[in-house]
Amino acid sequence: MEARPGLGFGGSRQQLVALYPPLGDLLARAEAKLSLVWQGEAGFLAEAAREALSGRGKRLRPILLLLSAECAGGATDHSTALAAVVEVVHAASIVHDDVIDDASSRRGQLSARQAWGTKISVLLGDYLIARSLSLLDGGETSRLLSHLSSVTSRMCQGQVAELRAAGRRMTEDQYLRIVSAKTASLFGLCCRVGAETAGGPPEVSDGLALFGESFGVAFQVTDDILDLIGSDGRSGKPEGRDMAERKWTLPLICAYERAERDARGRLRQLLEADQVSAREVKEARQIALGTGAIAYCWQRADDWLRQARTHLARLPDSPARQALLAIAGERFPMPVMT
Numbered sequence: 449m450e451a452r453p454g455l456g457f458g459g460s461r462q463q464l465v466a467l468y469p470p471l472g473d474l475l476a477r478a479e480a481k482l483s484l485v486w487q488g489e490a491g492f493l494a495e496a497a498r499e500a501l502s503g504r505g506k507r508l509r510p511i512l513l514l515l516s517a518e519c520a521g522g523a524t525d526h527s528t529a530l531a532a533v534v535e536v537v538h539a540a541s542i543v544h545d546d547v548i549d550d551a552s553s554r555r556g557q558l559s560a561r562q563a564w565g566t567k568i569s570v571l572l573g574d575y576l577i578a579r580s581l582s583l584l585d586g587g588e589t590s591r592l593l594s595h596l597s598s599v600t601s602r603m604c605q606g607q608v609a610e611l612r613a614a615g616r617r618m619t620e621d622q623y624l625r626i627v628s629a630k631t632a633s634l635f636g637l638c639c640r641v642g643a644e645t646a647g648g649p650p651e652v653s654d655g656l657a658l659f660g661e662s663f664g665v666a667f668q669v670t671d672d673i674l675d676l677i678g679s680d681g682r683s684g685k686p687e688g689r690d691m692a693e694r695k696w697t698l699p700l701i702c703a704y705e706r707a708e709r710d711a712r713g714r715l716r717q718l719l720e721a722d723q724v725s726a727r728e729v730k731e732a733r734q735i736a737l738g739t740g741a742i743a744y745c746w747q748r749a750d751d752w753l754r755q756a757r758t759h760l761a762r763l764p765d766s767p768a769r770q771a772l773l774a775i776a777g778e779r780f781p782m783p784v785m786t
Contacts, residue, residue: 461506464781468771474514474523474531475507481532485579493575496568500539500560500576506781509534512635512663513642515775516656518768519760520648527645530592533580534638537596540576541603541634543569548607549693592641599637606630615694615720623698624665632664655762662756663776669749671783672697676733677742679784688729694719698748700732702741711735753780 465471486498510531517523545551546559547569560569577600584592606629613622639660643653675690676699690697696704696719704715715735718728736742756776763769775781 460781461511463779464506464508464511464771464775467774467779468515468518468768470518471511471514471771474518474528475510477525477528478507478510478514478531478535481529481583482535484532484583485536485576489579492568493572496560496564496572497576497579500543500572501536504557507535508781509538509634509638512660512772512775513638515768515772516639516642516660517646519646519656519763519766519772520643520652521646523642524645527642529583530641530645533583533592533596534634534641536576536580536583537600538634540573540580543573543576545607547573548611549689551689591644595637595641599633602629602633606633610695613696616696617704617716617719618696618701620698620701623696623701627665627668628661631668632661635664635667636661651762655759659756659759659772659776662752662759666749666752666756666776666780667783669698669745669752670780673699673742673745673749674783676700676729676736678733679782688724688726688732691718691724691729691732694721699736699741699745702744703732703736703739706739706741707735711739753777 461475465475482501485501486494489497513531513534514523514527517527543560546561547566550561551559552562560572564572606626609626610630613626636657637660640653640657643656648656672690675687675697678687691700700715700719704712707715715732718724718732721728724732753776757773760769760772760776
């Protein structure tokens with residue numbers, strides 16, 4: 449596995465909390481809110497929700513929300529409740545994504561689709577979204593619902609655009625529009641509402657929202673790179689899944705644009721095929737490496753992280769701001785299980 453120098457495999461939940469120790473208590477409070485999704489509920493869906501939210505992973509989106517709140521004046525009970533809400537929305541999107549992608553696993557675990565089937569998984573995702581609303585504890589609920597409605601709409605539009613483009617060549621600009629909608633918008637929402645729950649002024653909320661969106665693009669670009677080149681099993685998903693779904697991700701877009709005529713034709717053939725083998729994924733990987741496309745994509749991820757850090761310039765310095773700078777820098781949490 450070829451990793452970009454400077455972007456190592458750090459960023460477990462414990463490592464992120466170590467950047468800002470007060471996060472430990474704040475996350476514990478968010479986890480207590482999260483457990484209300486299934487507590488007091490009976491039946492299969494409540495148990496499935498508990499499994500879907502059982503605590504694997506970094507809790508990256510709640511962490512960004514809580515750090516943004518700390519940057520903007522200090523996290524409140526409303527902040528911790530919203531941290532739980534965004535994690536539930538994220539979990540629901542994963543359940544639905546795995547149905548759309550026909551995925552059998554997610555980060556080293558059985559996907560909901562594989563465990564319970566397509567029909568139950570669709571209902572589970574809907575149930576999670578409905579239950580997330582029960583976590584709202586007053587405050588500016590109507591404003592949050594407006595933000596959530598807008599972002600979930602963008603996420604759906606991005607997913608639909610990606611599905612409709614399957615097998616069809618796209619440009620880098622088209623790719624970035626999809627990524628901004630389907631992935632980066634939720635990161636931006638986390639940072640914005642975190643600042644708003646702390647009473648931060650509009651310029652601080654706007655700056656943090658832009659930070660989250662730029663960070664989210666870098667996160668998705670990195671995920672797409674690792675899908676093609678591998679992550680030594682740390683991503684928890686099989687290599688080449690994007691190719692199997694005929695997705696023109698940034699590494700493949702760049703490889704196609706840079707490749708010689710024969711290699712270009714072969715890439716197009718592979719991305720239009722109904723199925724690809726492990727050998728064919730390796731073939732595409734070699735083309736991407738040989739053209740310098742992978743190095744270019746790592747650089748683009750670096751560019752988006754650098755842009756994310758510039759959006760923090762309007763914030764006063766604080767330990768929470770330093771933690772965000774680290775997360776968008778040397779402690780970037782790669783999209784892997786560790």
